[in-house]
Structure formats: structure tokens, C-alpha cells
Amino acid sequence: MWNLTKQAKEKFSRCNTLPIHESDEDWEFSLRQAKEEGEDLISRLKEELEEVKGVLLQTLPDRFLPYVKNGTLNHPTLPKSVREDYLQWMREADKEFEHILDAAHEQTANAVTFLSKEVQDVFEESLHDSTIERIEQEGDTLHLYINTDGGFSSKALIQFTFENVMAEEFEVPLEVGHWIIYYELQKTNDGFAFRVLFEGPDSEWTIFMRNLEARYYYRPGLYTLLHHEEKLEETLFVDYMAQLNQDDRYWLHTPHVTCAFQSITEPITLENGKLEVTQNDVIVTVGNKSYTYDLEEVNPIQFIYTDVYEDPYAHLDEPLPMDEIEGAALCDNLEMQVRAWNTMYANPLELAEIINRVLTKMTITEENEMIASVYANHFYNEGILTKDVIEKYRSLID
Known part of the structure; x- marks a missing residue:
């Protein structure tokens, strides 16, 4: 029995058809920004709701339908209790799909233990957002070349070889360019089964085979x-x-x-x-x-x-001498900055004094706010920040 299905993916997508702001502060910010930019936010929200109204009426629980029909579900006047209820319903739908993905991942992790090291290496990283680059059929053997550019794998090109293929199930025939979103590998009584959910086109493909082999390559x-x-x-x-x-x-x-x-x-x-x-x-x-x-x-x-992995940025992980860290972290040389922050990130207790000085001197801007939040939270969780630094970064610390 499959955990991953096109129906589950579609349900998840439908439940996220109309995201809304989660707090009064978010609404206030959006309304203020729209006013400053001369945008008619309310009209745009009405149009967005109207575009997905049909899907919402078929998907949402009955208690939300009046707010779809009167056009206020994504409006700032929506009662707070309804907003929180709707957001909680969306979170539960997200959790339900996350459980499905976790179960699919667990099935895949179990199945690969029966396969070669090369196949195990491939599935150690994600195939999400990769695409089909080449398809070759030789009798009952199928070769599938997967390009992971823009995806999440260090392996730039993966060649899957499905040996002794017994059956395929699909709505749309497999084609070059199909974009992989989710997948699940299972061990069966007579071999293995591999299911992929594609985006563009939105389709499901399943193949049953005696064995699966893999080769992979890297970009220089x-x-x-x-x-x-x-x-x-x-x-x-x-x-x-x-x-x-x-x-x-x-x-x-x-x-x-x-x-x-x-x-x-x-x-x-x-x-x-x-x-x-x-x-x-x-x-x-x-x-x-x-x-x-x-x-x-x-x-x-x-x-x-x-076939050799080369990290072109390995030198950025080389630690800086202690007496160079503070100057490097605050200088204009990007590579020196990265090395300094990597050094501090890896040695928070030893470099606590320097870290607090750097964070005190650092100017928070719109460009560096996100990375400042990452470092501030990391050092806060390590328990090394002074009271003054904690107060300065209070809005960025979770």
C-alpha cells in the first residue's frame, strides 16, 4: 500500500489554496504598505478569493463557507476567532501531508537497504525539484537520467537503471522535462516499486521491477x-x-x-x-x-x-586565527566575512567574548537581517550572549 498518492498531494494543495495573514500586526503592515504604494489591497484580495472560490466551496468545512460566500475569508475584517480556526485547519492539513511524506521517506529508507551502495548514496539526498533529462528503453530495462540542477542533491546527474521491469502505471507517459516533486521506493515480494509524483504535468508514475541500480556524477x-x-x-x-x-x-x-x-x-x-x-x-x-x-x-x-565531488568553497570553512576574527567579521571582504562567521559558529564557547563584541558593533540592515537572525539564535541557544546583546537582537530571537 502506498503512502504517497496524487490524491493526497492534491488534497494538500487544495487546503493551501488561500493563505491569509496570521496576525493583526501582519494585516496592519500590509495595509500600511499598500497605502504607501497606492495599491488597492482590498480589491486585489477580492479578486484572489474570487479566482479560487470554486475550489474553496468544494474543499472547506461548512463552518468557513459563509466567509467564502461573503468575500471576507481573506479580508482584514474576518473575526479573529474564525481566522485562528481557519489557520489551525490549514496547519492540520499540513501536518497530515507531512506524516504522509515521513511515512514515504521511512519506506524508502527501508527499501534502499536491500539495494547497492550507489542507490543508497543517491537516496541519502533529495530528488525533489529534479527533472527527467533522458529516457532509454532496452527490452525490459529502463534507463532514466535525472538532472538535479536547482534541486537539493550534490549529485548533478543520476542514472537510474530499472532492471527486469514488470509493469508501469501512469496517467501521462513519462517524458523528458517531467519535474519530480515527491517519490517513494518500496520493497515488494518480487523486487521493488518506485512511485514519483510530478509537477508539470501534474501526474503520478509507478514502476515495478526486479532490481534498481544507479550511477551518479558531479559538476566540476x-x-x-x-x-x-x-x-x-x-x-x-x-x-x-x-x-x-x-x-x-x-x-x-x-x-x-x-x-x-x-x-x-x-x-x-x-x-x-x-x-x-x-x-x-x-x-x-x-x-x-x-x-x-x-x-x-x-x-x-x-x-x-x-565522478569526484569538489567543493569549490571548502576554503571558506578554514578557521581564522583568533586575532583576525573580529576585523574579518566586520570588514567589506565577503569571503573573509564568511570565514569569520563560520569560525565563530563552530566555536561559540571558545569565542564568546569576540562574538558578543562583533554582534554589539554589527549594524542590522534589511539585507543582513535574515542571516543575523540565524547567528543570533544559534549563539543564544548556546547560552553565550550578554544581556545587552540579547536585548539588541530580541526581535530576531525565536
């Missing part, structure tokens, strides 16, 4: 650095390859083929194919098949993967 650390610095587009393919670690192995993964590199220095060669980067195209030839990719549509650097 250089790729991550260039991406964050927004320099990928201006970096030439040959220059990029020349900067990679020559001792590591690399693969070319395109939407159609996978080839290992034989050499990443000039001339760049593949073990089982040919790669050519012209002024306008990337041309990959494997056997008697050739694939051409327009450089205006793709960057060939995005096709490069390795």
Missing part, C-alpha cells in the same frame, strides 16, 4: 564557481577543459549520449566517440550516429561531469 567545482559568478557564458569550452583537474575522470552527457573522455587536453578526445566544437555547433558522433547541438541554445560546458 570550476563549473559551480563560474555559475555563481555568472561567467559560464563568457568562458570558452577549450579554456574550461584546460582548467579542470587532469587527474580526475570526466564524462560528456548530452540529451542523447554518454561518452567518457579519453583526454581533456588538446586535442580533446572521447573513448567511444568523437567531439567537435565548431563556431556554431557542438557535434557528437558515436558509432554511425551523429548529434548536433546549436551553441546559441546550449553551452557545451553544461555537458561535462565527473
Whole structure:
């Protein structure tokens, strides 16, 4: 029996159709902000309610329906008791779905113990927000390539191999581009079953197989650095390859083929194919098949993967000497700031005096308020903050 179903996801979504402000203070802030910006907030709220009215009338308990019909459910005049009741109902719906996700996670954690280390490695991190990049069918074996860019896994590309597939269940056939939201893996009497809930299109897909294998690849650390610095587009393919670690192995993964590199220095060669980067195209030839990719549509650097994880920001975790921490934490050099705060975060008791001095001198702004809250709460829970510092950060401490 599955914990995860499309129906459960849809119920959760319907219960969150119309979020509302949780306090009088929130309403006061929104009304004040709308007035300052010249926005007709009340009219906008009426429009938002009208757009989802049909769903609300089918979903909400009867006690809330009068406030849907008279248009006040998301209005500041909604009675406080009704507001709190509605918010509590939404929280209970959230908890119900969280329990479903927890049960699915528990099933998955149990099932992977019967599978290879590679599969276990993949499921140690989340597949949420990853997408289907490539699908290959060979008899009763299905190869699924998952791209996790923008997701939550350090593994940038995952190749699932579903062996001895016995059955598939779906509303919409599996296609490249399907966006993974939730999933559950189960151990069955004769193998395994894997269910995925997709967004865009909203669909459910389940596959039953004798065995599941996995391979995974990482982006080179250089790729991550260039991406964050927004320099990928201006970096030439040959220059990029020349900067990679020559001792590591690399693969070319395109939407159609996978080839290992034989050499990443000039001339760049593949073990089982040919790669050519012209002024306008990337041309990959494997056997008697050739694939051409327009450089205006793709960057060939995005096709490069390795099996070695490189943290391009590992140096930011290197602790600073004690006599440099305070100055670095308050300076304009972002990397020095990060190293200083990482050092303090990891050693709160030893550096309590410095931490309190830094927090006293620090100016809280709209830009740094969120990170200031994270650090203030961490140091407060460690019990090292002085009364003056606690008072200064009182509004940020949970």
C-alpha cells in the first residue's frame, strides 16, 4: 500500500489554496504598505478569493463557507476567532501531508537497504525539484537520467537503471522535462516499486521491477564557481577543459549520449566517440550516429561531469586565527566575512567574548537581517550572549 498518492498531494494543495495573514500586526503592515504604494489591497484580495472560490466551496468545512460566500475569508475584517480556526485547519492539513511524506521517506529508507551502495548514496539526498533529462528503453530495462540542477542533491546527474521491469502505471507517459516533486521506493515480494509524483504535468508514475541500480556524477567545482559568478557564458569550452583537474575522470552527457573522455587536453578526445566544437555547433558522433547541438541554445560546458565531488568553497570553512576574527567579521571582504562567521559558529564557547563584541558593533540592515537572525539564535541557544546583546537582537530571537 502506498503512502504517497496524487490524491493526497492534491488534497494538500487544495487546503493551501488561500493563505491569509496570521496576525493583526501582519494585516496592519500590509495595509500600511499598500497605502504607501497606492495599491488597492482590498480589491486585489477580492479578486484572489474570487479566482479560487470554486475550489474553496468544494474543499472547506461548512463552518468557513459563509466567509467564502461573503468575500471576507481573506479580508482584514474576518473575526479573529474564525481566522485562528481557519489557520489551525490549514496547519492540520499540513501536518497530515507531512506524516504522509515521513511515512514515504521511512519506506524508502527501508527499501534502499536491500539495494547497492550507489542507490543508497543517491537516496541519502533529495530528488525533489529534479527533472527527467533522458529516457532509454532496452527490452525490459529502463534507463532514466535525472538532472538535479536547482534541486537539493550534490549529485548533478543520476542514472537510474530499472532492471527486469514488470509493469508501469501512469496517467501521462513519462517524458523528458517531467519535474519530480515527491517519490517513494518500496520493497515488494518480487523486487521493488518506485512511485514519483510530478509537477508539470501534474501526474503520478509507478514502476515495478526486479532490481534498481544507479550511477551518479558531479559538476566540476570550476563549473559551480563560474555559475555563481555568472561567467559560464563568457568562458570558452577549450579554456574550461584546460582548467579542470587532469587527474580526475570526466564524462560528456548530452540529451542523447554518454561518452567518457579519453583526454581533456588538446586535442580533446572521447573513448567511444568523437567531439567537435565548431563556431556554431557542438557535434557528437558515436558509432554511425551523429548529434548536433546549436551553441546559441546550449553551452557545451553544461555537458561535462565527473565522478569526484569538489567543493569549490571548502576554503571558506578554514578557521581564522583568533586575532583576525573580529576585523574579518566586520570588514567589506565577503569571503573573509564568511570565514569569520563560520569560525565563530563552530566555536561559540571558545569565542564568546569576540562574538558578543562583533554582534554589539554589527549594524542590522534589511539585507543582513535574515542571516543575523540565524547567528543570533544559534549563539543564544548556546547560552553565550550578554544581556545587552540579547536585548539588541530580541526581535530576531525565536
